Amino acid sequence: MALPNALALSPALSSTQHVAASLLHVDGRPGLxxxxxxxxxxPGGCLRPGSTLEVGPGSGQTSLLLRLIAEPTARGSWAAVxxxxxxxxxxxxxAGVALERLALVANPGGTWLEVAAALLDTVELVVLNLQQECxxxxxxxxxxxxxQRRSILIxxxxxxxxxxxxxPPRRMWPExxxxxxxxxxxxxxGLEQGHGRLCEAVITVNAxxxxxxxxxxxxxxxxxxxxxxxxxxxGDP
Amino acid sequence: xxxxxxxxxHWPITAAGCSPSVSAAVIESGRVQHYSPAAYRDGVRTGxxxxxxxxxxxxLITLAPNPHLDAQQFEPIVATxxxxxxxxxxxxxxxxxxxxxxxxxxxxxxxxxxxxLRCALEELGAQSLDTKHEAREISGAxxxxxxxxFGAQLAAEHGTDGYxxxxxxxxxxxxxxxxxxxELDELSTIAHRLGIExxxxxxxxxxxxxxxxxxxxxxxxxxLARGLDPTPLAIHQPAVELxxxxxxxxxxxxxxxxxFAAKRLSAELIEILDRHGLACTQLRIEAATEHGEELCRIxxxxxxxxxxxxxxxVRWQLSGWxxxxxxxxAKPTAGVSLLRLIADEVAGANDLQISLWGELxxxxxxxxxxxxxxxGLLGPAAVFTALISGGRSPADRVQLVPWGQxxxxxxxxxxxxxxxxxxxxxxIHPDPIPIEVHxxxxxxxxxxxxxxxxxxxxxxxPGGNWAPVIAWAGPWLVDEHWWEPDTAxxxxxxxxxxxxxxxxQSRAPVDVAAGASHAYLCCVQQNSxxxxxxxx
Numbered sequence: 001m002a003l004p005n006a007l008a009l010s011p012a013l014s015s016t017q018h019v020a021a022s023l024l025h026v027d028g029r030p031g032l033x034x035x036x037x038x039x040x041x042x043p044g045g046c047l048r049p050g051s052t053l054e055v056g057p058g059s060g061q062t063s064l065l066l067r068l069i070a071e072p073t074a075r076g077s078w079a080a081v082x083x084x085x086x087x088x089x090x091x092x093x094x095a096g097v098a099l100e101r102l103a104l105v106a107n108p109g110g111t112w113l114e115v116a117a118a119l120l121d122t123v124e125l126v127v128l129n130l131q132q133e134c135x136x137x138x139x140x141x142x143x144x145x146x147x148q149r150r151s152i153l154i155x156x157x158x159x160x161x162x163x164x165x166x167x168p169p170r171r172m173w174p175e176x177x178x179x180x181x182x183x184x185x186x187x188x189x190g191l192e193q194g195h196g197r198l199c200e201a202v203i204t205v206n207a208x209x210x211x212x213x214x215x216x217x218x219x220x221x222x223x224x225x226x227x228x229x230x231x232x233x234x235g236d237p
Numbered sequence: 238x239x240x241x242x243x244x245x246x247h248w249p250i251t252a253a254g255c256s257p258s259v260s261a262a263v264i265e266s267g268r269v270q271h272y273s274p275a276a277y278r279d280g281v282r283t284g285x286x287x288x289x290x291x292x293x294x295x296x297l298i299t300l301a302p303n304p305h306l307d308a309q310q311f312e313p314i315v316a317t318x319x320x321x322x323x324x325x326x327x328x329x330x331x332x333x334x335x336x337x338x339x340x341x342x343x344x345x346x347x348x349x350x351x352x353x354l355r356c357a358l359e360e361l362g363a364q365s366l367d368t369k370h371e372a373r374e375i376s377g378a379x380x381x382x383x384x385x386x387f388g389a390q391l392a393a394e395h396g397t398d399g400y401x402x403x404x405x406x407x408x409x410x411x412x413x414x415x416x417x418x419x420e421l422d423e424l425s426t427i428a429h430r431l432g433i434e435x436x437x438x439x440x441x442x443x444x445x446x447x448x449x450x451x452x453x454x455x456x457x458x459x460x461l462a463r464g465l466d467p468t469p470l471a472i473h474q475p476a477v478e479l480x481x482x483x484x485x486x487x488x489x490x491x492x493x494x495x496x497f498a499a500k501r502l503s504a505e506l507i508e509i510l511d512r513h514g515l516a517c518t519q520l521r522i523e524a525a526t527e528h529g530e531e532l533c534r535i536x537x538x539x540x541x542x543x544x545x546x547x548x549x550x551v552r553w554q555l556s557g558w559x560x561x562x563x564x565x566x567a568k569p570t571a572g573v574s575l576l577r578l579i580a581d582e583v584a585g586a587n588d589l590q591i592s593l594w595g596e597l598x599x600x601x602x603x604x605x606x607x608x609x610x611x612x613g614l615l616g617p618a619a620v621f622t623a624l625i626s627g628g629r630s631p632a633d634r635v636q637l638v639p640w641g642q643x644x645x646x647x648x649x650x651x652x653x654x655x656x657x658x659x660x661x662x663x664x665i666h667p668d669p670i671p672i673e674v675h676x677x678x679x680x681x682x683x684x685x686x687x688x689x690x691x692x693x694x695x696x697x698x699p700g701g702n703w704a705p706v707i708a709w710a711g712p713w714l715v716d717e718h719w720w721e722p723d724t725a726x727x728x729x730x731x732x733x734x735x736x737x738x739x740x741x742q743s744r745a746p747v748d749v750a751a752g753a754s755h756a757y758l759c760c761v762q763q764n765s766x767x768x769x770x771x772x773x
Binding site for chain 2: 059060062063076077078080085087088090091092093095099100101102103104106107108111114118119121124188191192193194195198199223224225
């Protein structure tokens with residue numbers, strides 16, 4: 001199945017040529033379509049094969065991540081999630097992820113690099129939650145692998161603030177991703193003082209990064225369903 | 238070419254030890270899959286719901302599917318038949334076929350060949366007369382001969398016992414059978430709408446039109462309906478030896494360990510075949526123990542083998558051997574130390590598409606191969622897929638299935654009264670986080686009647702600062718498994734949303750309108766609180 005496309009030649013290309021080639025979508029494969037709200041954040045509205053994304057820390061991060069991989073898996077792509085031992089697949093399904101194409105590698109331990117490399121070879125979307133700091137040489141190898149195999153690497157920078165407050169969390173990934181999505185504001189509706197239930201969350205997502213081709217953008221992501229009047233009984237006339 | 242089929246209809250029922258006169262059915266995912274003759278007489282059919290089947294036959298014994306047992310019970314029969322005809326091809330437990338031309342000439346005719354097989358089976362039955370159900374099981378064998386494997390199988394199952402379809406008349410024999418015997422549901426539905434009810438009507442359609450309208454799977458089915466054996470036409474003997482083998486060190490004593498090794502081997506074999514643009518239609522599996530005992534079986538697939546079905550066949554073959562309960566059958570004295578997979582018969586991969594309906598895409602096959610590799614790297618319990626099942630707590634509602642293992646049959650999720658309402662929390666903490674929850678008058682307590690001592694106003698995680706509670710709801714009492722003292726649990730659940738933690742030093746006024754809020758699903762049991770899951 002080895003198509004004679006630009007990939008086969010890529011080791012011979014210089015790095016500038018390589019970047020140019022990847023910008024031109026040489027193999028003609030379109031990117032992975034995103035949910036409409038998120039598509040508005042990213043130029044072209046889809047995840048470009050071979051690119052890296054980062055999901056920044058903050059409340060609502062997991063919901064954002066799930067929404068990010070939902071549309072591609074529903075359209076037939078596979079996703080592998082590495083290093084999450086606490087992800088709830090049920091929430092993933094509610095977000096629209098096709099569970100039959102979602103593989104979970106909860107605790108790769110010391111072999112995370114081999115696992116990530118093997119999965120980047122074959123799976124279109126690889127979500128990596130780094131448990132330890134990644135050496136620059138390793139990160140460059142992974143990036144090269146992703147570019148060569150036209151797969152997408154999504155890095156999750158989790159909130160690791162356990163020390164003194166107001167210190168930025170330690171960065172596990174030494175490279176700059178193409179695009180960073182960060183949940184900035186996270187509000188729940190439907191729960192009141194002693195009654196109601198969590199119904200709907202609104203997450204404000206900010207996008208930054210060098211591949212944005214413009215100023216930072218933001219959008220609002222809704223999770224769950226709008227509270228019915230019955231539940232929001234707090235609003236008396 | 239002439240083919241012979243030995244079929245045990247309702248094998249899963251007989252393997253489970255039920256007599257044909259007992260009304261029994263194998264039920265998977267709430268639907269009838271196999272039934273005994275007695276159940277058939279009562280009106281039980283494939284695809285019926287459990288309750289409907291029970292309605293037809295109130296005495297119905299329901300069985301869970303057990304492919305392991307099916308294979309294990311079938312092995313003595315295969316061992317007996319193979320002494321009569323060496324090149325026996327297994328399709329699944331309960332069905333085997335063979336090319337009959339050679340053996341028939343050897344035994345002096347097709348009728349004689351059938352007699353020979355029947356004698357061997359009767360001898361086996363006599364040997365194990367003390368175990369009653371086996372004697373019956375063997376008498377349930379049906380044998381048929383026709384021009385194609387499919388024809389022979391149907392001749393065995395639908396004709397009178399020992400049924401011979403005359404050479405060249407297989408198509409005529411098949412003509413009256415319903416189209417559903419092809420076991421392609423979508424094709425049957427469409428054909429039914431087109432007014433095509435029998436195989437004879439289907440066979441009359443022009444071959445090219447069937448291929449263009451329905452695709453390759455239906456074209457294969459069309460060949461079957463015309464009484465042809467579709468694979469031999471495309472078969473060629475492999476020029477290179479398409480075989481992979483692996484030494485197991487330490488030797489595998491159990492089936493699951495051996496089949497895990499088989500997983501890697503099968504991926505290797507498929508990769509070699511892919512490289513040559515071939516697909517395997519007949520596979521030989523050889524296993525040997527340290528003490529030199531060997532077991533070799535030939536398996537056929539319809540239409541082709543993929544990595545998963547190869548592993549399944551290895552599992553079937555070995556479970557009949559390693560876990561054999563039959564004293565007459567030589568049980569190996571040591572663990573399996575060598576496993577060898579040989580592609581016996583191959584065809585061009587493009588001639589035999591995996592299947593038209595629900596086929597694997599290129600991306601699927603690539604991903605499956607990669608995940609097989611990772612699970613080989615990390616061990617069997619490292620890669621998971623998830624299924625949704627029933628339960629109250631968020632953790633109960635998810636079932637993780639190790640990669641490569643057949644998913645357990647889960648009853649479709651019913652409404653579960655008392656479950657945590659949707660949306661689901663996106664993070665379930667594997668180790669619950671103990672917390673303190675305070676109201677205006679100190680710690681919040683919940684009485685056994687579900688009353689709380691005060692409204693929660695602030696929450697503290699271990700090592701953290703107090704975070705003000707914005708809103709809360711609860712307690713939702715859960716009293717589960719009270720009939721089993723070991724697993725009984727009585728907890729109360731709360732949903733809580735909080736502001737970000739307030740740093741001790743900067744007692745800034747809390748701005749309720751802005752900033753991140755956290756939402757938790759908390760549990761309280763005997764006045765200790767913990768966070769079970771987070772709505773992240």
